[in-house]
Amino acid sequence: MITQASSNTYIAVDIGGTNTRLGLFESLDSTDFVVLAKFPTVQNYEEQIHQIVAAIQNSGREDLAGIGVSAAARIARDGHTIIFAPNLPGYIGKPFAQDLFECFACPVRFAHDTVCGLLAEKKFGALRNIDRCAYLTVSTGTGAAIQLGKASISLTSSIEIGHQVLDGNTLICLCGQVGCLETFTGGRQVELRYGRPIAHITDMAFWETFSDKLALGPRQPGAAHAHRCRCHQRSHRAQ
Numbered sequence: 001m002i003t004q005a006s007s008n009t010y011i012a013v014d015i016g017g018t019n020t021r022l023g024l025f026e027s028l029d030s031t032d033f034v035v036l037a038k039f040p041t042v043q044n045y046e047e048q049i050h051q052i053v054a055a056i057q058n059s060g061r062e063d064l065a066g067i068g069v070s071a072a073a074r075i076a077r078d079g080h081t082i083i084f085a086p087n088l089p090g091y092i093g094k095p096f097a098q099d100l101f102e103c104f105a106c107p108v109r110f111a112h113d114t115v116c117g118l119l120a121e122k123k124f125g126a127l128r129n130i131d132r133c134a135y136l137t138v139s140t141g142t143g144a145a146i147q148l149g150k151a152s153i154s155l156t157s158s159i160e161i162g163h164q165v166l167d168g169n170t171l172i173c174l175c176g177q178v179g180c181l182e183t184f185t186g187g188r189q190v191e192l193r194y195g196r197p198i199a200h201i202t203d204m205a206f207w208e209t210f211s212d213k214l215a216l217g218p219r220q221p222g223a224a225h226a227h228r229c230r231c232h233q234r235s236h237r238a239q
């Protein structure tokens, strides 16, 4: 799937559980980009990839150096397919990277959005020059990534803090388990249960419970690993 790039133009795609955004980067050394499109994430895979392809084609840029996709989902080790996505179940196992490669003939790589967030903060933001760190996302779902190691070699791993089981929790999660942390903190799950967007909930007792449950997540990453045994790990040079 690797081709020789003759341009420095990259496309970034952010597939969230609620919205999808595309941007065009002229360099990987800068956060400057041009917004190509933003639209509600479509649960149907064929419709979703059609919209992504159309947005890239509309940019008029044919000579791409690569496409990077951040997804609210756990990704196979080869970076080509989605393997676990409670909020995007229709994408699991679909040839996402291959379909984009066939349209644009450039390298395509997927990664879990928590890992992308951590790496971006390492390169450009609050985590620069920090060896051991974590990144937490609280949105449609709840997830995290950690980076361990020292400057020369480090390990980055997404950890499914949202799908670790809490004692005494009998709520059914969108992932199919009973008792996940995300039943208290996932924007979609809360909206389904309460019948309104989480941002519209003003009950302080709700938010105190939300905070208490969320605080358990990063404290027990080992439990999340052991439970699902599907963590996405890869070694890489520190940024």
Ligand SMILES: [Zn+2]
Binding pocket: 086, 162, 163, 173, 174, 175, 176, 177, 180, 182
């Ligand atoms: Zn779950």
